[in-house]
Amino acid sequence: MKQHLRPAFALLITALPFLAPAQTLKDGKLTLNPDGSHYVKFTLFNQVWARYNQSNPGTLVNGYAKPNTFDIGIRRFRIQFFGQLTDRVFVYSQIGINNFAYDSPPKTGFFLHDAVGEYAVVKKHLSLGAGLGAWNGLSRLTASSVGSIMGIDLPLVAETTNDVNDQFGRKLSLYAKGKLGQLDYRVALSDPLLVANAPINTFATFSGRPAKAQYQGYFMYQFRDQESNLTAYNAGTYLGQKNVLNVGAGFIVQPEAMWYRQAGSPDTLTQAMKQVAVDLFYDAPLDTAKGAASISFYALAMHLDYGPGYLRYTGPMNPANGIGAKAASTQVPGAGNTFGNAVPLFGTGNVLYGQLGYKFRENLLGSTTFMPYVSYQYASYKRLADDLHYIDAGVNWLLNGQGSKLTVSYQNRPVYSLHADGTNRADARRSAMVVQYQVFFN
Template sequence: MKNKYSFLLSFLFLATSIGMAQGSSEYTGGMKVKLNEDGSKYFRIISWAQFWAQHSDNESLNSFGNEESDLNFSIRRARVLMYAQISKKFLILTHFGLNSQNAGNLSPTGQSSQSQLFFHDVWGEWSLDTNHAIGGGLHYWNGISRANNQSTLNMLTLDNNRQSWSTIGLSDQFARHMGVYMKGKFGKLQYRVSVNEALNNGLDVNGIPAADDATYNGRAILGGADAGKNFAGYFDYHFLDQESNFLPYKVGSYIGGKKVFNVGAGFFYHPNGSVSLNNAGGFQGEDVAIFSVDAFYDAPMGENGSAITAYAQFQSNDYGTNFTLGQTYETGSMFYTHIGYLLPGQSDKMIKIQPYVSYNNRSIDAIDDNASRLGIGGNLYFSGHHSKLSLEYSNQKYGNLDAVGTVTVQAMIYL
C-alpha cells in the first residue's frame, strides 16, 4: 500500500516537470481558422486528453479468479470537438472521442466495440435573433442542473459528481439525447429546453420488472408510442457577470477570471420511462421525474490573486418505485456541494494551486439507507485549465457496505 502511494506521488512530480515544459500563457482562442477577413466565418477545433493513475481499496478478480492490480492507468477522456459558422444564422458542431480506456477494454487491433470511439455530439443550430436559437441532433442542451451540463474541460473537482449526470445510459447516449432544443436568454435569465427521443437499449434494458421494483426500460417494453419521448429544461438567473450560452457546456471554475453568482432550477420528465408489474402481473408504466435547484459562485477575493469557487445542488430523483442500478442511480434524493480556493499571491505567476473539497449524500429508497462520497484534492495549473495536474482522495460509502478509498492523479492537456 505504502509503495503504491509513493508511486503516485512520484508520478505527480514527474508529470509536474512535463506540465511546466508545455505550460503557456499565450493561449488566445486556440485552433481557430478564419474563413474571411473579419473572422465572422470560421471553424474552431478543440482537443483534450486526461490521463489517470488510480489506486483503490476495492479488490476485484479477473475472469480466471485471480486478484486484479489495485494500481491502474487509464485514459479518462480523449476528445476532439469542432464547430463552425459560415453565417451568424447557423452553426454546426461535431464532437467525438472515447472515455475510460484501460487495460480491461483495450483490444489487440483497436477495433473492438469496447474501444468506445463514438460521436458525443452532432447538432445544427439556427439563430432566431440575437438572444434565441433552436437546434436539433445529438445534443448536450440538458435539463436538471448546472452539473448535468458540465464541461469536462474546466472542472474544479477531478471529475463531475457522478449522480449529477442523471440520465447517462438510461435515456440517452452518454448524457446526450437525440432531439430538438431551444436556448436563449431574457435579460439575466438564461434557459434551455428540449424534447428528445428516449434510448431503446439503455443500461437497464435487461432489467426484470417486479411489483415493488421498477426498471428503467419503458421504451423497450411499452414501445415508443407510450414511452418514446422525454422533456427537459434548465433555467438560471445570472446576478453578476453574465456567462456565455453560445455552447451548452457549463464552466466548473473560472480560476478568478470572472465574478459569477447564478441560481438555477431544472427538470427531466420521461412519461412511462420505467416499468413495474401491476397486481395482475401485467406491465405498468411509471413516470421518471427528476427536479433540481442549485447555486454557483465563482469570484476573485481582494487584490492578492486568490479566488473562491463554490457549488451546491439539491436534487429529487424519481426513477420509479425502489429503482436502483449499479449503486449509481436510485430513486431518492441527493445533496451535493463542492468548494475550492485559489491560493493567494499567484496573480503574476504561471503556476497556480487550488485545493478543494466535495461532498455527496444520497437517500436511497430501495435500501432505506444512505450513500455518501467525500473528495479532497487540488489542482496544479501551469496554464489555467489548458495544462494542469489534479490529485484527489475520495472515500465512498454505500449503505452498510464497507467504505472504499481511492487515490487518483490526473494529468490533462487541452488545446
C-alpha cells in the first residue's frame, strides 16, 4: 500500500466499529444514524405493456399502412435515489426511460427526471428547495406517483405542458412546500425550457421566444389521514391502507407563453397561459376489519387557457410514426401528430376527469386480490365542434399490492377530421387493449 494512503486506511478501520451500529440496510434504505432519521433510499420500478391498437385513419409504420398494431414496450422504468441527510437537508433524484418500443431508436438512454435539494426552514411547515422536479401546481395528479396509480395510466391531461417547455412534466424550479395544520401546500417559480418547434399560426402555439417565468401552486386540505409530502409525487390509491379525504385547488400562469397571428395580419400577438383546477380525492377501507375491501375515487375539473384555438394531440407510447397524404389532408391541422393512438387531450377549454375503483378484500384468490376501475375524460375544447369523450376501464390483479401487479385495460377514444365547413368533428372511434405488468421495489 502506498505510504500516503496508510493513515486514511487506518482511520477508516478504526472508525468502522463506531459506524456499523448506525448503519442498517432494509427495503433499500440505508440508515445513517442510530434512530434511522437520517438515511438514503434506493428504489426500482418497471412497467411493461403488451398492446393491440386500432390505428387512427391513414396510420403508417415506416411508410407501410397499418390499420392496427401489436407492440410490446417499456412504458416506464425508474431508479430513485433520495435521502434525509441531516435533520433539515433532503435530496431527491430520479433517472429513467419512457416509451421504449419497437419504433424507438436503439440504445435509447436514461434521462434525468428529478434532481432537487431542499432545506427545512421550519420542520414540517416550510421547506425551500430548488432543481429539476415535479413540485408543480394545478392538480393532485399533475405530479402523480406512477407506482401507485389506479388505472393503466395517469390522467395525462393533468400534465398540461408535458414535453413542450418542461422535461416530461418536470421543471427547473425554486419551490416552497409544507403543512399548516391540515392544509398541505406547494408553490413554485419555474424557468420553462425553450420551445424547439414553435410555428406561428392563426391559432395559439407555445412561443419560441425566451420564456418568462412560470408561477404555479397547489393547495390541498386533508380532512382525515395526513398524506406524506416528502417527495413531489401524490399517490393514486392507497389500496385501503389509509382513510383519505382531500379537496384541492391549484393554478399555473406563464405571461406571454403563447403566440399567434390574426388572419391577414403579419403582427405577432402574445398571450399568457392560464390554468386553474379543483379536485377531490377519496380513498378508504369500507370496513374496520383488517384487509377489508376499499374504494378509491378521484374527480378533477380544469379550465385551460392556452390562447385562441390551441389544441395538441398525444399518443402514449405511440406505436406508429407516420400518416398517409390523403388522411393527413383531413386531419386537424397544426395540432401535432394524429396517427397511431393519438387523441387531442390538450386544448383551450374545460375538462372534467374522474376515476373510480373498488378493491376486493385481501386474500380473495390465494394471497392475491383484484381491483377493477374505470376512468373517463370529458373535454369541451373551443377548436373541436364535438366534445371529447375518452374512456379507460380495466382490472388490476394485485399479486403483491403495487409491488407486483398485472393490469388489463380497454381504452376507447374519438377520431376527429376536418370538414369542408372548417369544423373538426368526431366521425369515428378507435379502441386499444393493453396488458401491463408492474414491478415496484420500494
